[in-house]
Amino acid sequence: MFNIKEFEIMKEKALENHIPIIMDDTLEKIKEILKKEKPKRILEIGTAVGYSAICFARYAETCIIDTIELDEERAKEAIENIKKVGVDERINVIIGNAVEILPTLNFEYDIIFIDAAKSKYSIFLEQGIRLVKNGGIILADNVLYKGYVMSDYNKHKQRTAVRHLREYIKEVTENPNLESEILEIGDGLAITRVTK
Numbered sequence: 001m002f003n004i005k006e007f008e009i010m011k012e013k014a015l016e017n018h019i020p021i022i023m024d025d026t027l028e029k030i031k032e033i034l035k036k037e038k039p040k041r042i043l044e045i046g047t048a049v050g051y052s053a054i055c056f057a058r059y060a061e062t063c064i065i066d067t068i069e070l071d072e073e074r075a076k077e078a079i080e081n082i083k084k085v086g087v088d089e090r091i092n093v094i095i096g097n098a099v100e101i102l103p104t105l106n107f108e109y110d111i112i113f114i115d116a117a118k119s120k121y122s123i124f125l126e127q128g129i130r131l132v133k134n135g136g137i138i139l140a141d142n143v144l145y146k147g148y149v150m151s152d153y154n155k156h157k158q159r160t161a162v163r164h165l166r167e168y169i170k171e172v173t174e175n176p177n178l179e180s181e182i183l184e185i186g187d188g189l190a191i192t193r194v195t196k
C-alpha cells in the first residue's frame, strides 16, 4: 500500500534539506506521460533521497524502477524512504557512479529519466539510447538550468555545466532518430522519443 502520509513527510524533509527534488510542474508533466505510456520498467539516473522514484511508482502502478545514486548517504536515505512509503518491492536502488553502472545494465526500459551530474548528460544520453526500447522516451531534468542555458551570459561558474547542457539539447534536437521537445517548466525538461 502506498503510504501518502509518509510520502508527504519525506517530501517536506527533502525540501527542508535543500535536496533538489523535481519541481511540482515537472512532476505534473511526468505524471501525464506515465499515465499515457504505462511503462513496465523505468530507469532513473540520480535518485537523491528517492522522491522522484517514489512518484514514478505512485503514478505508474505496476512499474519496476531501477534508480542509480552516487552518494551513499543519500542512497541509504532513499532506501529507507522507499520502504516507509511502501514501494520497496518495485524500486531497486543501485549505489554507484552511473557512468560506470550504465554500461553494465542490459534491461530494456520504456522510460529513462536523467537527473544527475549535468556534465555527464551526453554520456547518459548515449547509454540511454542503448537501453531504451524502440519508441521509448528519455526525459532529462534541469536542461535549462535557471535560464543560463538559453542566455548568452557565459561568465558564471556554472559555464561547464551550461556547455554540456547545450550539447545535450543540440544532440536531442538534431539527431534524426530522436524527436524532442524542450519544455520551460520547472528547471527545464527535455522529452525525447527514440526511434531505433
Ligand code: SAH
Pocket: 020, 021, 022, 045, 046, 047, 048, 049, 050, 051, 052, 053, 068, 069, 070, 071, 074, 096, 097, 098, 099, 115, 116, 117, 120
Ligand atoms: N531525481 C531526484 C533528484 C536527483 S538530484 C528527485 O527528483 O527526487 C541529483 C542526484 O544525482 C544527486 O543526489 C547526486 O548525488 C546524483 N548524482 C550525481 N552524479 C551522479 C552520477 N554520476 N551517478 C549517479 N548519481 C549521480
Ligand code: MG
Pocket: 020, 021, 022, 115, 141, 142
Ligand atoms: Mg532535477
